[in-house]
Amino acid sequence: MNKENIAIPVSVTKTKAVKRKNKNLLTPWLFLLPSIIVLGTFLVIPIVEAFHWSLLDYKIIAGTGEFVGLANFKEIFTDTTFWLALWNTILFLIIVLPLNIFLPMILAVLVNQAIKGVSTFRILYYLPVVTPMVVAALMWKMLYSQSGPISSILVSLGLFDNPTNLLVESSTALVAVSAITVWKGLGYYMIIYLAGLQSISKDVYESAEIDGANAIQKFWRITVPMLTPSVTLVSVMTIIAGMKVFEEIALTTGGGPAGATTTLVMYIFNKFMSLDVSIASAAGVVLLLLAIGASLLQMKLTSSREDDLRA
Known part of the structure; x- marks a missing residue:
């Protein structure tokens, strides 16, 4: 019991x-x-x-589709418009990625100083992030117009002979749209870097000062290496956002002039609007794989750089 x-x-x-x-x-x-x-x-x-x-020849109105295997992928890979859109997307990333990495970092260093009124600057730099894209696009279209201030500045600098709207010129349209993207995300990425900066011990900078390091040396030898995790995050986010850029292009150039700003997402959008959903889906799959591959490559490169710094 x-x-x-x-x-x-x-x-x-x-x-x-x-x-x-x-x-x-x-x-x-x-x-x-x-x-x-x-x-x-x-x-x-x-x-x-x-x-x-x-993988289908899908008819969206009928709601039915016939299996065609990889025929849709074969079609987009033989479409010159697709390759133009891919090239424009790569160029867009080449322009935006370095700017999104370094400009917000420099701003973060500036607003990380213990000076009077620094909170006001942080708010001002963050305002573009919360500004609706429709409002931002309309504002930039006015700034870029022939009678706008940007055109006047470029003429006064001797870069153009006559007032020019950068959004309607094939040679400048993609750069002009890229500037909108960089401006829009500047404050968001600055906050990421600011969080990283505030996690760096002040003792490291004080030790560097004792050794005679100046401000530039401290930035390149301490700040940049210590912000490697933040750089990785910003890089991956920029790549993903750049791969699927759409709003600023749709609201400013619509993919023109002459396809100069037609990116992969614009290509997919145009195919969907023409009810060619199978081709659009195939292009979307390609875009997804490219975004994943580019992000993994960037993470690998940044990780290798971080390992070298630790060594």
Whole structure:
């Protein structure tokens, strides 16, 4: 009887412990469930459907599609407009990526100083981030107009003989749109760098000053290496955002002039608007794979750089 009396409480205790453990494991998933549902509905399912449609000759009006395998991919790879859009996307990234890495970093260093009114500058630099893209696009279209201040400045500097709208010139349109993108994200990336800067110990800078380092040397030898994780994050975010750039182009140039600002997303959008959803889906799959590959490559390069600095 004594053994039985002892065994029962132990068994009950073990059962309660298992239930408590299971409950603890279940609780985080319950909190994540709303996000999982949203991501599954608006991200995972559309990606799966895009892969599915890319293998079909899908008729959106009829709601039916015939399996054609990789024929859609073959068609886009033989389409000169697709290659133009891909080249424009690469050029856009080449312009935007270095600017998004270094300009916000320099701003973050400036607003990280303990000076009077620095909070005001932080707010001003962040204002473009919260400005709606429609408003920003209209503002920049006015700035870029022939009678706008940017045209006047360029003429006064001798870069142009006559007032010119940069958005309507094939040679300058992509650069002009890139400037809008950089301006729009400047404050957001600055905040990322600012968080990284505030995690760097002041003792490191004080030691460098004792050794005779000037401001430039401290920036390149201490600040930049210590901000490598932030650089990685900003780089990957810029690559992903640059690959899917759409709003600023749609609202300013519409992909023109003569396709000079037609990026991959604009190409996909135009195909969808012409109800060629299978070709658009195939191009979307290519875009997804390119974005993943470019992000992984950038992370690998930055990680190697970080390992070299640690060594």
